[in-house]
Amino acid sequence: MTDVSSEFDHAAALANCARGEHDALHQLYVHEGARLLGVVIRIVKDRGMAEDIVHDACLNIWQRADSFDPAKGSARAWIFSVARHLALNAIRYRDREVTFDSHDPTELDDAEHFQHTSVVDEPFDWQTGQRMDSCLAELEPERRNCVLHAYVDGLSHAEISAHTGAPLGTVKAWIKRSLLRLRECMA
Numbered sequence: 001m002t003d004v005s006s007e008f009d010h011a012a013a014l015a016n017c018a019r020g021e022h023d024a025l026h027q028l029y030v031h032e033g034a035r036l037l038g039v040v041i042r043i044v045k046d047r048g049m050a051e052d053i054v055h056d057a058c059l060n061i062w063q064r065a066d067s068f069d070p071a072k073g074s075a076r077a078w079i080f081s082v083a084r085h086l087a088l089n090a091i092r093y094r095d096r097e098v099t100f101d102s103h104d105p106t107e108l109d110d111a112e113h114f115q116h117t118s119v120v121d122e123p124f125d126w127q128t129g130q131r132m133d134s135c136l137a138e139l140e141p142e143r144r145n146c147v148l149h150a151y152v153d154g155l156s157h158a159e160i161s162a163h164t165g166a167p168l169g170t171v172k173a174w175i176k177r178s179l180l181r182l183r184e185c186m187a
Contacts, residue, residue, distance in 0.1 A: 010075035017065035025062050028079065033058075036083045043087040044094075052161075052168035053090055057083035093158050135185035142166070143174045147182070150175055 008031045016024030036057060040050040060082050068078050136144050142164065149155045149163065157175070161168040 010079060011068075011070055014061070014065045014068045014075050014078070017062055018068075025058060028061065029058055032076070032079060036080065039080060040083055040087045043084065044090055048167065049090060049094075050087070053086045054083060055169045056172075057086050060086065090158065093156055131186060132182075135182050138185060139178050139181065143178045146171055146174045147178045 008027075010028070013024045013028045017028070033054065036054050037050055040053045040057075041047055044050050044053065061079055064082075068075060136147070139147070146160050146164065146166075149160045150157070155163070157171050158168060160175075161171045164171065166174070
């Protein structure tokens with residue numbers, strides 16, 4: 001049985017990722033995805049969380065491929081270090097998680113959560129606040145709640161994931177897309 005990872009050119013794949021070649025990331029995942037998942041599962045001891053972390057690791061690898069320096073180590077080691085660091089960070093954040101009394105994902109649908117009060121001495125721009133309220137109202141309830149949890153309640157993505165029951169990657173994607181829609185709506 002041959003070791004597939006020894007036949008695969010990780011450095012070339014990272015260089016291709018840095019040039020924006022999507023197939024290179026796919027090939028990296030095909031060759032290392034299962035092993036990355038195995039390493040991350042051993043660290044976090046939760047398959048669902050590990051899958052989200054491997055997803056995030058692939059995104060990081062794609063976005064930061066140009067920062068790989070072959071003088072500092074092998075490409076394969078760099079790829080695994082990205083996943084390992086994300087897994088260790090997830091463990092740190094998991095230890096800080098706050099438990100919630102309610103598991104109702106629609107609890108922020110009440111109009112009272114859309115009321116704005118200014119806590120600074122500067123006058124509040126009510127027109128902007130009203131426009132933000134109408135833009136928030138255009139978002140789907142689950143996505144709006146994720147944004148409010150993150151920016152009003154100050155919860156981390158992992159805490160929002162635990163609260164809503166949605167996978168971590170989904171929560172991150174919802175928040176990112178919702179912020180883009182809010183930015184468009186507010187423009």
